[in-house]
Amino acid sequence: MKRAKARIHKLKILFAAQDIGGFQAIAPVMARLRKRGAYEVFCCAASEAAARAKRTGIACKNCGGLGEARLRDFFTDVSPDLLCVSTSFGNSLDKKLMRIAKAKKVLSLAIIDFWSHYRDRFDSLPDGLPDKICVMDGTVKKEMIIAGFPARVIEVTGNPFFDTFRTQKRNLKKGNAGHYIVFFEQPFSELFPQDDHRFFGFDEIEVWQDIAAALSRLEIKDIIKIKFHPRSRKINKFDEINRRHKLNVEIDERTSVEDLIEGSKLAMGMNSAVLFQAAMAGKKVLSYQPNLQQDDPLVSNKLGLSLGIYRKDELEKAIKSLLKKGIGLKNKKKIDYYVNNDATGKVLKIINKVLQK
Structure with missing residues (x-):
């Protein structure tokens, strides 16, 4: 008799975005991961990001109408090994999910997509910052360190969205x-x-x-x-x-x-x-x-x-x-x-590094 193949457990990554710019930053990363098949990839979005996902045909759950309790249930159902978010202002979807991830001791990674208001992107996270923050260039890293962010969490990768630019x-x-x-x-x-x-x-x-x-x-x-x-x-x-x-x-x-x-x-x-x-x-x-x-x-x-x-x-x-x-x-x-930098590949390396801890 042939022996049944052992089922390989894939690690799960949950991506999330609220704004279009943020969704554009995570979309190339999701696409490459889904193509490779090494991880199970899940996505949830709100507001303009949810509309963008629907318009572009990218599989992504609209979590915009979910309250904290239902969002927590969704997170528990997915049970991700890593949360990967883009950043927004206010009490945005990414912050809500990062608070849940911290409470459940789930690893998290954030991607910044523009050169402004770094503290506002994390201002309602009393339980601390993500495990890693991916930024566009050395200028952002320097400005964030001056603003009080610890250098150890900041990785210069570029913005994956820039990989898609027409040149x-x-x-x-x-x-x-x-x-x-x-x-x-x-x-x-x-x-x-x-x-x-x-x-x-x-x-x-x-x-x-x-x-x-x-x-x-x-x-x-x-x-x-x-x-x-x-x-x-x-x-x-x-x-x-x-x-x-x-x-x-x-x-x-x-x-x-x-x-x-x-x-x-x-x-x-x-x-x-x-x-x-x-x-x-x-x-x-x-x-x-x-x-x-x-x-x-x-x-x-x-x-x-x-x-x-x-x-x-x-x-x-x-x-x-x-x-x-x-x-x-x-x-x-x-x-x-900025545009021939393979930022997507660099973010993937950080994801692999975080998950191998």
Whole structure:
């Protein structure tokens, strides 16, 4: 008689995200793990992350409506060996699950997806930090250590989402200089009141008013597409400004961010991660942050891959200059550090290391 094969017990990993940026950071890691089959992979999401998972066909339970007790039951049913989360503000899904993981003595790992508000991402975790925190670069690690995070928990891996970026090489090969201007909105007026410590010193209404006025004075005839952030609720907030300046504005709700970037001749906004993505694609990028009251979180400005403008009286000249410039090769070494870094593979190595403890 043939002997029955022993059943191999696979370790379980539960992934979780609440925001789109965070979900995009964990998605490549889940995809590679599911392809390899070495671990059992589970996913739960809330809010914009749940909508993104559904839209992209990624298997992920919507936990947005679960209270603490039901979320605890879900966690117990999965019984993960490792919790892997992206980070968000407030009492978010990732924090709720990390509290449960700590109570059950389950290992945890967090992935940070952007250069800002590090303490806010972990501020409601009285039982301590995750076992490991994966960050984009050495700058984040230094800033987190200054903010009081222990160096031993921080691993520089890059953001796995950056592995998926369309590159400047593709755009240059296609001769894609673009044929419209795109403005990527962020709903700061809806998210951060002026007395909030996260308030940057400006909001999207002030920023678009200044940009629209500058474009009008320059007599720009190009199509100007506005892409609202998924969290934006007041999508008519710019209507009066647009009527006043009579620009050729289109509100684009259907085109993907990737396609909007690829077809643009100039990408503008405040400090959205999408501007970083456009800069990595070799596009001309203007980041307008008037009267900025915090450190600039858009690292592409610091790298010289996008243009940061912080004063209203410099805006018009900057737009005019960028529109005159042709598309050209940006600093390949700087871009490769972020987009040809195999951040997904580096996060997987940290996962393996944590699970082998």
